[in-house]
Amino acid sequence: MTDDLKTRILDVLRQMTPPDGGVDVVSRGIVSDIFIADGKAFFSLTVPAAEAQRFEPFCRNIEGAVVKIDGISKAMVALTAEKTAASSAPRNSAPPQPPQPARGAPRPAPAGRPPAAKPGIPGVERIIAVASGKGGVGKSTTAVNLALGLAALGLRVGILDADVYGPSIPRLLGLKDKPKTSGGRTIVPLEAYGLKAMSMGLMVDEETPMIWRGPMVMSALTQMMREVEWGELDVLVVDMPPGTGDAQLTMAQQVPLAGAVIVSTPQDLALIDARKGLAMFQKVDVPVLGIVENMSYFVAPDTGNRYDIFGHGGARNEATRLGVPFLGEVPIEMAIRESSDAGRPVVATDPDGPHAAAYRDIAARVLAELERKGPNSPAPRIVFE
Numbered sequence: 003m004t005d006d007l008k009t010r011i012l013d014v015l016r017q018m019t020p021p022d023g024g025v026d027v028v029s030r031g032i033v034s035d036i037f038i039a040d041g042k043a044f045f046s047l048t049v050p051a052a053e054a055q056r057f058e059p060f061c062r063n064i065e066g067a068v069v070k071i072d073g074i075s076k077a078m079v080a081l082t083a084e085k086t087a088a089s090s091a092p093r094n095s096a097p098p099q100p101p102q103p104a105r106g107a108p109r110p111a112p113a114g115r116p117p118a119a120k121p122g123i124p125g126v127e128r129i130i131a132v133a134s135g136k137g138g139v140g141k142s143t144t145a146v147n148l149a150l151g152l153a154a155l156g157l158r159v160g161i162l163d164a165d166v167y168g169p170s171i172p173r174l175l176g177l178k179d180k181p182k183t184s185g186g187r188t189i190v191p192l193e194a195y196g197l198k199a200m201s202m203g204l205m206v207d208e209e210t211p212m213i214w215r216g217p218m219v220m221s222a223l224t225q226m227m228r229e230v231e232w233g234e235l236d237v238l239v240v241d242m243p244p245g246t247g248d249a250q251l252t253m254a255q256q257v258p259l260a261g262a263v264i265v266s267t268p269q270d271l272a273l274i275d276a277r278k279g280l281a282m283f284q285k286v287d288v289p290v291l292g293i294v295e296n297m298s299y300f301v302a303p304d305t306g307n308r309y310d311i312f313g314h315g316g317a318r319n320e321a322t323r324l325g326v327p328f329l330g331e332v333p334i335e336m337a338i339r340e341s342s343d344a345g346r347p348v349v350a351t352d353p354d355g356p357h358a359a360a361y362r363d364i365a366a367r368v369l370a371e372l373e374r375k376g377p378n379s380p381a382p383r384i385v386f387e
């Protein structure tokens with residue numbers, strides 16, 4: 003039965019014209035093994051990094067075509083990047099890079115200068131960043147579930163969506179209301195699943211194109227940090243924009259960070275980018291709390307068998323090599339995707355499930371690293387032109 007379904011999936015794929023107009027993906031030999039469990043099909047396509055953008059919508063089309071096959075209820079198609087020297091190209095659906103800050107705007111301090119103390123947010127004990135070198139690795143999903151994992155450990159937690167180019171926290175937490183202002187001066191954060199949450203996505207319509215300029219981004223971030231009534235928090239989790247350009251570097255400097263968590267997938271492409279993320283935080287003296295490997299493996303729901311679809315353990319090996327803690331791994335799992343995209347994060351909605359446990363373990367390791375590193379490290383020096 004399963005073999006029959008696989009054959010039918012391959013037949014469907016053979017009939018679909020890839021976005022580059024070339025021969026079908028089966029004939030090209032870029033389709034991974036197909037795993038089918040419980041009527042759900044999982045597989046990946048391997049494409050050159052530079053082609054990732056063109057192939058992303060195609061993957062969604064494939065999912066749409068595959069679910070039409072009798073016996074398949076769900077399909078999940080992932081893109082993996084070919085291992086090439088040029089594989090550090092960003093995922094093209096990632097938001098555009100902002101322009102450089104204008105004259106007078108804060109600039110990254112040259113590396114090597116001694117950091118100077120910078121005031122934190124009153125009432126907020128520690129701020130941690132969740133970052134990734136490239137988009138689409140599950141950074142925001144990890145940030146939300148990590149925040150909920152920290153809350154499950156008894157901490158008072160807030161989450162700030164600093165990804166002003168592609169905010170996803172409102173969607174992941176199912177937040178629709180706009181935040182209210184208090185006395186016209188400060189903003190009252192929203193609450194979801196016990197977290198205080200703030201995002202630029204809450205201030206603008208999801209459809210509104212945001213053409214932010216560098217200095218505007220900075221002032222928006224400063225506003226979200228300083229003019230939001232966070233109250234007393236043990237930890238504020240900041241979901242950083244993907245990438246490691248100057249904008250992210252400046253942002254990492256603007257926020258007095260206690261540490262950073264880097265999210266990566268096991269694929270080489272993501273790991274190369276994760277390394278850049280690591281270097282970025284090291285450059286501005288922010289301690290890296292560790293690396294999380296997302297979409298690490300797939301567990302067949304019917305047999306419980308584990309499949310390392312993308313090759314497994316890359317992030318763990320990389321963490322060891324770079325001398326930073328490995329914080330844990332999260333499987334690629336339909337339930338995580340569906341619950342995230344429906345605004346019902348797994349840690350809150352299925353607290354007894356295995357995925358919630360995985361995120362809580364990661365949260366516990368993050369907490370242990372924070373404790374080990376001691377009080378908030380001072381923010382790096384900001385240099386004004």
Ligand SMILES: Nc1ncnc2c1ncn2[C@@H]1O[C@H](COP(=O)(O)OP(=O)(O)OP(=O)(O)O)[C@@H](O)[C@H]1O
Binds near residue numbers: 136143170296297340
């Ligand atoms: N472990 C997982 N299993 C299955 N799907 C996942 C997993 N982690 C994330 N996803 C899905 O992958 C997609 C991208 O996740 P998410 O938005 O968290 O990534 P991101 O790195 O923040 O992306 P971007 O940088 O584009 O905002 C979402 O549809 C999400 O539900």
